[in-house]
Amino acid sequence: MKALVYHGNKDLRVEEVLEPETQQGQVKLAVDFCGICATDIEEYLYGPVFISGDAPNPVTGKMMPLVTGHEITGTVIEIAPGVSNISIGDRVALNGVLTCEKCYWCKSGETTQCPDMAAVGFAIDGGLAERIVWRADRLVRLPDEVNSKDAALIEPTSVAIHAVRRSGASDDDTVAIIGVGTVGMLAMQAAKGRGAKALAVDPRQISLDLAAELGADATINPLTENLSERISELTDGVGPDIVIDAAGSSETAALSVDLVRSGGHVVLVAIYTSTPTFDFNSLVASEVRVSGSLAYQQKDVEEAVRLIAEGKIKTRQLISDVISLDQVIDTGFKRMLAPTKDVFRILVSPNLG
């Protein structure tokens, strides 16, 4: 079958690979859609960082070359023995995170902290391919209300839901989201879904316009407005209870701590490509809590499917284009790296071209 294979830094190839084969407890999917994420581009340009490059991952036993792609929906076409929760023809989204299930963190339910965590497309073959094999108990069936294209954003939605869950946002809270790209936009909707008031901050007007359309209570452009004055006005001079940094620039972590109210909570859901400097005395004085948020858990994927089915999270507006496997680098990466980036998610359909 045809797949996009990561061979190393700036070496991605569309090539013929062996047909994947199911084992006990697994199913084979025909991939319907797979999103291209900023992480895929970072791995192409600067990686392997998260991709298993030096040694096989202990959970999967796999290392590069690997089929890339981690935001996947597919249709079940084959079932191995030992599968009872899924049937042929089911449309599904992947929980793309596998863990050892033996360590302290796995046993205590903090699976995102498993030291051997393996993500699809990073430590095992991913979804930028015609077909993929996956564990049946790590799939979530899509209800009729959720079409497969919208569902390709279930993975970033799960990341956003995990961050909002970690923030503890509830209906008395005001949550400011720094950076309403894909994950930020989904976190904004997840916070609204919990009854919180959401403020969207972004220098890109196209993102702010969409945030307003998708329910943000206020939008702020720091290039044209005084950010701290506007935040102060919108929160009666107190500051937001929660700030979520989904931007990940060198300034936005410290900015988040600056903006949140004293005693509030900052959640960092971005990966910082440069190392921010920080004065920890500001946390001592303000009693602000700062938490990281990595990946997601099975319950986040299930909640993502439910919130999309209920219309509380909308993903359709975040799909900017659908392209073929052959177009990933020349069209997909190029548009996502353009200085005037006008896209949120580009989906790949292996059925095209």
Ligand SMILES: [Zn+2]
């Ligand atoms: Zn991603």
Ligand SMILES: [Zn+2]
């Ligand atoms: Zn573990």
